[in-house]
Amino acid sequence: MEKFLVLQAARFGDLVQSKRLVLTLQTQGQVHLAVDESLETLARLLYPDAVIHPLFLHGHDEARAMAANRPAFAALRALRPDAVYNCNFSGLTGAICRLFAPERVIGYRPAPASEGGLLRSPWARLAFQLSRGRRPSPLNLVDFWAWFAPSPLAPERVNPVARPGGQGLGVALAGREARRSLPSPVLASVIQTLSGLLGGPRIVLLGSAAERPAAHRLLRLLPPRMTRQVEDLSGKTDWRGLADAVTGLDVLVTPDTGVMHLAAHLGVPTLAFFLSSAWCHETGPYGLGHSVWQACPACAPCLESAPCPRNVACLDAFRDEHFPRLLARAWAAPDAGAAPALPAGLQCWQSGLDALGATLRLSAGEDADGRLRRSARALLAEWLGLPPGAVADAAPDTPETAGELRRLRELLLPDSEWMLPQGRYA
Structure with missing residues (x-):
């Protein structure tokens, strides 16, 4: 063996x-x-x-x-x-x-x-070059690592299809990078909206001991009738306890966090909010049954290590007084075309899969980078030797697309590397 x-x-x-x-x-x-x-x-x-x-x-x-x-x-x-x-x-x-x-x-x-x-390796070099322009990034990190190996497992076999489990609403209080997380007033508004949509469920707060102050701030912002439904587990779980707390939730509200990926691993639906340096096409929840709200002003995604010159403007769309109504309407109608129109700088995505791996389907908002992302995805599929049509959202086969792919190829890798299969060769 x-x-x-x-x-x-x-x-x-x-x-x-x-x-x-x-x-x-x-x-x-x-x-x-x-x-x-x-x-x-x-x-x-x-x-x-x-x-x-x-x-x-x-x-x-x-x-x-x-x-x-x-x-x-x-x-x-x-x-x-x-x-x-x-x-x-x-x-x-x-x-x-x-x-x-x-x-x-x-x-x-x-x-x-x-x-x-x-x-x-050539595969790592190609993916790194593509990721330098992060907005049209077409590759989830799960799939980047998976394609280090030849013939990776079919993506639908990685995580269960996410389905509500009847155990209530989970809330990941914050991520390791504070600027990626919703501030307490915005998070409280999201929780109140979802609680109403779910009929007043149990609410579980999740986080490390460092998130206890955030939990206390959040509890002060929720109405008393809701706080009686809250179980604050921040700083109270080990790894096994965290997995037990996430298992069976109806939905997890979360920024780009490890808890989000744990929920996807367990088949729990996630409602993720991505902003600042977090970009859903790179690190969004893996598998079917997840939704992502992505803040996408012109400056996104940024570098977390650099100070923000715009006072975290990507939060504005979530702070808007109309956002709870948009959230409720998108929750009720997640299919593209049925979801509400969104203000500039905001997108709503539904998770999907194809032969390359994780992909996202835009259900509301505008995606100015979609065409280039589809071309880049087609380029990756070609380089990996996937059959025609294996990548569901690849750009249409037109002379314009063919020229775009040719330019991407010449820019990213020399001709010799297109003769090597996958990323097994260093």
Whole structure:
């Protein structure tokens, strides 16, 4: 039996978004998954058939972390894996990859010692180039990692179709990046609207201990009749408790968070709000049955690390007094053409799937980048060798589209790389 090592050194959401890659490799052999030790329990919950290798990767002094990791590194080297999938463009995971023969490393591998740095595989290089223009980005992160492996698992086999489970309304209070999250007054308005649409359900507040103040602010903004329905679990759950709390919810209201990806993993419908640096075509909920509201002013998506010169203007559409009515109408009529007209700078999307992976269908609003995104998606499908028609939302086959694809090809990759299959070749 073949053995595969997956290195996923990033955070909560990234670990969940590795699912298509991990499940693909499990159909071919035994998967070993190396993660930060803080995520060990979560990794075991998500991937019970994988062998988990906890490492000290975050929040540790480098010298002490290296010393603590020596036994784990020796165990990884002793595995002698047939292939190592490095999911992170990171010097840390690059150093771990030096434990193995370079030709066994897929995704990101160390350059020769004389050069330093990391090398991207052709697939990673292509996806990186496309992502530099983020607005027409056509590729979900789940699928980016999945296509490191040849013939990844069909996308419909990754997550269950999301359906209401009768356990009420969940609320992910905030994400790790504050600017991506709805402020308490806006979130309170959204919750009141949805509570009315759902007939006054149980409401579960979810978050870490850092979100407790946000929970308290939110409770002060909700009417007393609703607060009696609220169960505040912020800071009160471990990984298993969080999964139990999310399981069976009717819907999860969330920014771009790890809890959103956990809900999709469990088949719970998500109603996601993306703004600031969060872009739904890159990290939206994976699978069928999810909705995303995307703020899309001309400056979006931005860099979270850079100060906003417009006082987070992407929040304006959600702060508008008419937004609760728009939300209610879109909830009642999610199909394109039936949903309400939206103000400029706001879109509503419904999740979908095709042979490439996750895609989004615009149900309300305008998408000025749609044509280029469809062309880029067709380019990815061609490069991966997918059959004609496999990508549902590819741009129509016209001379204009053919010329656009030709220009994208010439810009992004030299001719020689179009002769190589998929991203297995580094």
